[in-house]
Every structure is written in structure tokens, then in C-alpha cells.
Amino acid sequence: MSTQAITEEKKGNKTKRKTRWEIVVRENLCKGCKICVTFCPAKILRLSDDFNEHGYHHVEVIDPNLCLGCKLCEYMCPDFAIFIREAKK
Amino acid sequence: MSNHNSMDSKVFFVQGNFAVVEGAIFSGMRFFAGYPITPSSEILERLSYRLPQVGGYFLQMEDEIASIMAAIGASFTGYKSMTATSGPGISLMSESIGYAIMTEAPLVLVHVMRGGPSTGAPTVGSQGDIMQVRWGTHGDHEYIALYPTSVQEMFDLTIEAFNLAEKYRTPVSLVSEELIAHMREKLIIPPRDEIKKRIINRKRPKVPPEEYFMYEVKENEYIPPMAFIGEGYHVHITGLSHDKSGFPTMDPEEYDALVRRLCDKIRRNKKDIVKYTEYFLDDSDIVVVAYGSPFRSSIHAVKDARKEGIKVGLLKLTTIWPFPEEVLRDKLSDKKAIIVPELNYVQLGREIKSAVYPAPTQFFPRPNGALHKPDEILSMIKKVYRNGVES
């Protein structure tokens, strides 16, 4: 259920910065409203091409290493589908 | 000024509304929310100083709807709660009465009838709301209503109303009219320990919160134990169709089961709920069926008629809803005639007529609330005795 990373391999632009934050997406709860995608200041979220079981394109993480930990996605999400926590070492 | 510690083991000469107040306080009622309306305002006024004396909460709300919703809220925090009003107030409260039925909130509504429809005649006793009591709110439901005929019964039936509300987790109406509410008669309040023995309280959960479901009942039972707000049971109360956890659901099977249980809990327990009194039924050909103040006139008329050799009896209905159809059918369908004096333009009379068939029924309606005098009922008895029932 939780997604760790979908690295943007096409760009060939692997970032090296490690972040203390981990993004958890609960795909089955996402309704594809794009609020988190739009307001993420690091611009590391996008809607996937996949559908979840309810028929919505759910959100996926472009590069988890760039997460700032601002938690705006967690606070704005109307569906409790995305949240941030401290990454395990 | 009278107070809780000195009211029992005494005899009073008081009005019906006073008796309701004391009956409620001795039942353990400790939350009242109301709004003034003739002829029930005396209940509101007396409770405004009596309830705080016994540590209870009295609120005068901004309207009747706020009153009943507040009473329902208090019911769910564990209080025996009550509101009092008249016909126009019940019209306003109708949606909320349905909410109390659907959420299974124990509640007592004192309904002192006055002349209707609409503003009608506020200071006239009438029985024009009988069908409203039964069917005022929308949807399939059963209803319990008790009807006192004296000041003493105003006290005793208030206690009984609370007991039924607690036992069946439903709103119960204590219906009366302006006549009984305002007349003054002897009231005997027994010692409080005696009254305590008569009190029934709502069933409480026996399991911890993790195992508890709001509306779960065992096989062949109808009434779920009640957890209160503020005890950690995570209660969810809604007027929507709901499953046993209380959460809304539109599943057809759940909805069907819910509506049936809400009705059956009263329908299947009629024997426990229905109260009536019979007078001289065994040898009578003609029977007067009466409820409320017309009973007072009827009992005199019946006794006078018997002195003149007419075999007439009387059946007093104390429980008007659920309608005591079985009692009427069993006891009266072989009689020669039934007479129903009512202070309306025929309401319960029609139910009585269907129940006692094939015995013919003579309606004796008075929509203006002018109570039938004993000799008027006696004349009617004699007329029916001589000429039979006139349709």
C-alpha cells in the first residue's frame, strides 16, 4: 500500500540529496483531486496513470528524496490519503 | 416554597400540571427544556425553580424544536429528560419526535391538548390531537401514549410514562387536555422509598467499548443497551437508516431489519404496555368506551343508568397508543352497542368502531371541547338502549 519511490528515470537526473522525511500514499483512499500535486512546494507529486480500485488516478511520488517535510500535502488532503513521517534509518 | 425534601408522604390539593411536575421529579427526571404555551406553561414555570432545587437542569429554549432537541441530547448523555407543550408545539416538534424514535432516545413528552386546528382555542380542553400523537411524524413507527383522567393519574402516569420510555427506549407522550391540566383535585404523594420501587431505568452495556455496538440486540430481543456520550463508547447517533454500529447505511436488508425492530419492540409487547380499566362489562349489553375527561362524565352516567335498570358498562382506556385493538375485540365485539364520547369530531372512535365490529358503534363527538355532562351521556345511553345505534 505505501509507495516509496518512482524515480524519474527518463530525465536521467538522479538527485543525491537524502531527506529525513518519508511520503506515505494510501492509494486506495486517493480521489485524484490534485490538491497535493498542485500545492507541493517541491513539486514532487503527480497523478499516476494507474487507477485505484475506485477508478481514480491516485497520486504518486516523483522523487521522494526532495521532500521538504512541510506536510502541506498531509494537511490539505481531504481524504487522508497522503501523509509524511520520519524516514526509518 | 415547596422543595424536593418535603414533597413526599403528603396530601395536596393541586392542579394537574403541578402533579406532572412532581411525578417527573420523583421519576428521576433531571433535564427539562421547554417553551411556554397555553395550557402547559405551568409545568415550565414550576420546573424553573423545582429542577435546580434537586440539582437538575432547566432550560427555557427559543422554540419548541430547540426544546425537544435539547431533551434528546440530554437523554443521550444519560439523563431522564422531558419537555411539555400543546398541539401547536407537537406540530413543530414532529420531525424531532421521529428523530427520537429512530435514535431510540428515552424521552417523555407532556402533551396538554387544546382546541385546534391551528391556534384554535388555547384555553379549551379538547381531544383533537389523538391522531397527531400517533402519526404526527413521518415514516413507519409505533408510538406509546398514556392518558390520565385525574390529577392523581397525572402524577402516577408520569412515573409510568418514564418507565415505558426507559424500558422501550422510545419517546412516550403523556397526553391530557386543558381540563385535567388545570383542574384542582386531591393528590397523594406516597413515601419516596415506595415510589423508588416502581422506577425502571434504561438497560446499560455489560461489555467494554471494544465489544459494544450501539444498536445490537440478541436473538428475539428488541431493545439495545444504551451507552452514553462521554463514557468512551464512541457512540454515533444518526437519524439516517443505520446498522448495528449506528453508522449510516442504505443497505436494504439493514434498513428493513431496523424499521421492523423499531416497530416490533412496541407491537410485540402490547400486553405489557396496554392499560385499561373495566367497569360492569360482564353483564352489559351497551358499553361506553371513554378516555380522558369524558370518562369522568361517563362513569356517573353509567352508574345512574344501571340504577334505572339499563345494563350498561364502561371501558376506560388509559393507553391510547398502541391502540388496544385486541382488548376491545375480545371484550366488546359481542355487545349490542358501543358508545364513544369524544371531545373532537371523531378520532379514536373510528379505530374503536373497527375493533369492536360487528358490535355497532355510536359516535358522540364534541369538537368544541364542551365536556359532555353526565346527563347528556345518560340521555345518549337511553337513546341507544331504546332505538339502537344511529349512524
Add this chain to the structure above:
Amino acid sequence: MALKANFIMEKHPLNKYVREDVLPHILCPGCGIGTVINAVARALKNLEVPPEDVVVVSGIGCSGRASGYFNTDSVHTTHGRALPLATAIKITKPHMKVIVIAGDGDLFAIGGNHFIHSARRNIDLTVIAVNNFNYGMTGGQLGPTTPSHAVTSTSKQGNFEHPFNLVHLAAAAGAVYVARWTTFHVNLLTKSIEKAISKRGFSFIDVISQCPTYFDRYNRLGDAVSALKLFQKRSVIKNGYDPALAIADPFDKIICGEFVNKERPEYSERLQNIIKERMREVVKNE
């Protein structure tokens, strides 16, 4: 019945206050009510209020469904009647935090009378109006906060009525804490809710919310994202501003901030004192 997630492997940080077993909720994608539930749950978590000391009371409509998603005691009442029921709960359980979440129509049209009297009495409640300028659940009809000229299902040629200014109404009725935020201002909203819950007295927060399915669609405000961007653009924060002048018009300006924060004697406390006094009198007169 909506499909339910059979298992949720990861627990949300707010799972102490939000019921995970009934998610996803019935609200539309991008609905502001979800954000309000999020903010209220976070405020409770930040204040460390135990869930058993909280009761959420709601009315009817989309906002009315919010109460069912809280992992606390919750009551879903009839249309417009959340406040009298919440009043009774507060009076009989004074230690609890009683939070009312209802829509603009529920609280101010059918429930308007109860609102002004509850504010007048200054009952210790936290009242959150989710203001999306229409009646969403029933299909987008006009309501008491619908701006003039707006299109709704009952004003297809434009609304010729004038809306209430909710913060002005609340302040005039006697509320001791009055604020307005939008569902864009999540952090400020959460802080404001914390203040409102902690405040002793009738606290009111007007939360301007998007309604992507009806109001926003009928008035060409786009989807949830474009509505939030609009709120961001059109809002101006003016703490301490005169509530009478603090308009909330999504086509013009939305004035946000805290407008009233004062002290007044609170109703349930005064009622408790009166009861104590009367009981003492009874003992004295024995």
C-alpha cells in the same frame, strides 16, 4: 454503499481522532469538508485532548456527514438543529469539548434561530460553518451565503438575493471568538480551531470552502485546485478587522482573520452556579 478499503496498512497520524475503517468518505473528490475534518482532527491532536472528551455534532447535508468520520462520540442531528442538541450535551457534560460542524444553509437558514440564541447565551461550543455558498447534498441550490448574481440550481439566471455576512452575524449575536479562514489556509485554520476549542464561550469559525461538484461548476470556478487558487488570490488577512465590513465574496474579496476575541460570562457555568445556590437554599430552609 461505497466500496470500503478492506485494510489500510499504514496508519495516518490522525488515526486517534479519525475513523479509518469507514474511509474513503462519501464526499466528492477535492471537497473542502474533508480538509475541515483534517484540520479539526489536527487541532485536537495538537491540544492533546483525549478522544473520549470530545463530541462532534453535525447537521444535515454534506457537512453533516463529517461527524461520522470522527473516532469520538458523534451525533448526526436533523437539519438546522445541531445547536440545541449540542447545548444540552455541553450543559450536562461540561468537561467535554463539544464541536459543531455544519453547513452554511444548515446553520444560518433553517438553523438561524438556534444560532443567534446559542451565541446570545454564550454556550461553550466550537461552531465551524463549512461555507460553500450553496446546498451541496441536494444539488447546489442557493443558500443564505450565496453571493448576488451567482448561478445555482434555483437561481439559474443569477441570484437576486443578498447574502449574510456570517462573521458580522456571529459577532452581533454575541459570539466571543469569531474568525474566518478558507480551506486553502490550512495552517492558520488549524491554529484558529485550537484557539476556538480552548476558548471558554461560543466560538465561531466561518470556513470558506470549495464545492467542485456544484457551486464551483455552476459558476465556472473550475475544479478543487483552481477554486483553492482563487481563494488564495482573493483572500486578504485582516486580523482585528470590523466584522461588519469583512465580506466573503469569492468573486471579489474574501477577508480572513480573527475578528472577535473577547470575554463574557458563559452559560453552562452560570447554570451550574445557580443550581448550587438553589440546592443550598433548600438545605437552609429545612
